[in-house]
């Protein structure tokens with residue numbers, strides 16, 4: 674396979690740590706307008722470098738990186754929209770099963786900020802109800818060209834109940850911090866969901882949950 678083909682068709686699976694102890698995998702998405710820096714953020718986090726050439730990739734790509742939290746190791750399966758955002762043709766299946774979404778805009782491009790509500794409504798329509806959304810204000814290294822203030826970003830995040838980070842994929846600013854925050858949150862959400870399920874199962878086995886009246890012997894209908 675040529676390098677170009679590899680670049681276009683790749684599904685990289687990077688395991689930075691011992692796989693055996695990293696059992697839980699969480700699906701994380703990067704969404705936002707074209708050119709805001711999603712692919713660079715992903716590559717910075719997974720490969721530890723800023724890409725020197727920027728090639729548009731076709732199809733949907735995901736990369737996996739394991740991340741060490743205080744008490745455990747998690748695998749993050751991180752999806753990049755690969756140019757499809759241009760057509761806003763991402764479907765329900767892209768969002769399905771997502772534990773977290775990084776919503777990215779470019780602080781030097783007002784349009785990427787003003788299109789955020791549309792992305793939020795897609796997330797609300799298609800992603801699971803309890804999905805964690807983190808807002809990333811990217812390219813903060815471009816101080817001269819900056820047109821969207823920190824206050825405007827923070828206010829948008831506050832109204833949407835999102836955590837907010839100012840990032841630079843070029844200068845590796847706040848990228849790891851943002852992914853760690855995401856990992857911590859999705860991990861604790863998963864623990865809560867598991868506790869709820871275990872609690873219900875416990876109640877069922879103790880006979881504390883009322884079951885629907887059985888109308889006939891073969892089905893609950």
Ligand code: GDP
Nearest residue numbers: 707708709710711712713727812815841842843
């Ligand atoms: P995507 O379309 O959202 O995936 O955006 P890309 O990751 O392809 O980046 C679009 C352009 O922005 C490229 O030219 C990158 O080099 C540049 N870029 C990405 N992140 C940063 C950043 O943090 N700072 C600066 N100055 N440029 C960035």
Ligand code: MG
Nearest residue numbers: 711712755756
């Ligand atoms: Mg991209």
